[in-house]
Amino acid sequence: MPPIADLVLFAIALAAAGVVSGLLAGIFGIGGGAILVPVFYQVFGYLDVPDAVRMHLSIGTSIAIIVPTSIRSYTSHRKRGAVDTALLKSWIVALPLGAVLASVIAAVISSVGLRLVFVAIALLVALRMLFNRESWRVGDTLPTGLANQIAGVVIGTLSGLMGIGGGVLNNTYMTSFGRPIHQAVATSSGVGVLISIPGIIGYVWAGWGAAGLPPGSTGFINWIAVALIVPIALVVTPWGVKLAHSMSKRQLEVGFGVFLLLVSLRFLVSIYG
Template sequence: MDVAWLVVALAGAGLVAGLLAGLFGIGGGAILVPVFYQVFGLIGIDEAIRMHLSVGTSLAIIVPTSIRSFLSHKAKGAVDMELLRTYIIAVPTGVLLATLVFASISSEGLRIVFAAIAVLVGIRLVVNRSNWQLGDELPKGIKRFGVGALIGFLSTLMGIGGGVLNNTFMTLFNRPIHQAVATSSGVGVLISVPGFVGSIWAGWGAEGLPFLSTGYVNWLAVALIIPVTLLVAPVGVKIAHKLEKRQLEIGFGIFMFIVAGRFILSVLQG
């Protein structure tokens, strides 16, 4: 594999991911994983490990960004620390279970999981209604533990920081979106740190990994993507401020449908 082409392709991925992250206001794996999947395909990464590598590398990138985001939100008092404390065991439990599945699940299985969640998220964004609520108070006890574990489990298999799922959970129970976003930054830490370590373990010794990879984490991608996305994201933000909130919701919903369609098509084509 030509390392120069890998660098060029990953830099291009950073440009796309940064622009979309700034435009849609979400910078995690919901954007990075499908972009990585395309780029790793262009440079000839085997289909059998391409999705695993995309998920693991995405989780590695989310580690520093989620920690920085969480500390910033916490300093402003926007994080629901009570909810986050109840997640401390629940979310990593889900991540641990997902890591065990991640080590054995096929590439097709990972793509189906991502596509299914992407469709559900897309539907909620495109057909969103302000009166879509399940209650006024968040569930407690074993129910909350179960939700936290599920968020950790699905987010790890998707390579995302949990923001999409936790935001949905909190807003469905009448929590302000700003509090949901702030709290989700802490959820991202609980998911990405053990998920990143698990990705290295799950892919240890795997064949066909690209240059500078440890397990299912490609360090070249990590080193290139973070600065490039930070550089380009403000451009997407400027575009976003020229659009209405509803337009952004529909735009991101359509993006999720396109990603889901791409993954489903790749599975059907074998």
């Protein structure tokens, strides 16, 4: 067991992560999972959580934190009238279904496999954001019908496997079809709500009875980490919303791209370093 002083230091680090995740939830419409998952991975490793379940626990705990931060971000963005509620309503089944599929996959996939999924998706999105060109647009209107439902399931599944609230993928999806980045960010906060709530249930089920989980865990969710971060993130999220609405489209894209690139490189080091 680590010394008390070290545990206090990590508690402070988690609190700082709560500030960052709250800002990210507001600025990018994401639940902050892209920063929390790497932080949790390091902290749980120091606490001697076995590698076989460490990434799973990091993702599940991140999903749990996304619920309140996404709701907070969504209500703030909705007050500004920026949310595409029609798109959210069309995904009311597709996104939760994808989140459930993610938990089923998480129950059987390895830790390295989960990290590689995280890195691959984050790198692709980062490159698109950093080198975005108008000619990269897929279309001028969002798909409807079956294509729209498939997109919802895919976004829900991949986001659940990354421990994120869907903002990373939904921002890319909506902007690829000509939607403004600010509308995509606002709508992504609602996407996070639809993914994270069933995601909690799924990761509890997937990790039920798993060996090596630290105290305060239910399945692949550690409630001590959740309790430390959520209050801070809820206070900070509205600040991020204000920042998002004061930044230009290109500033949001570059900031988002650089952030994802750094996170991807950190995970590659954890796998091959």
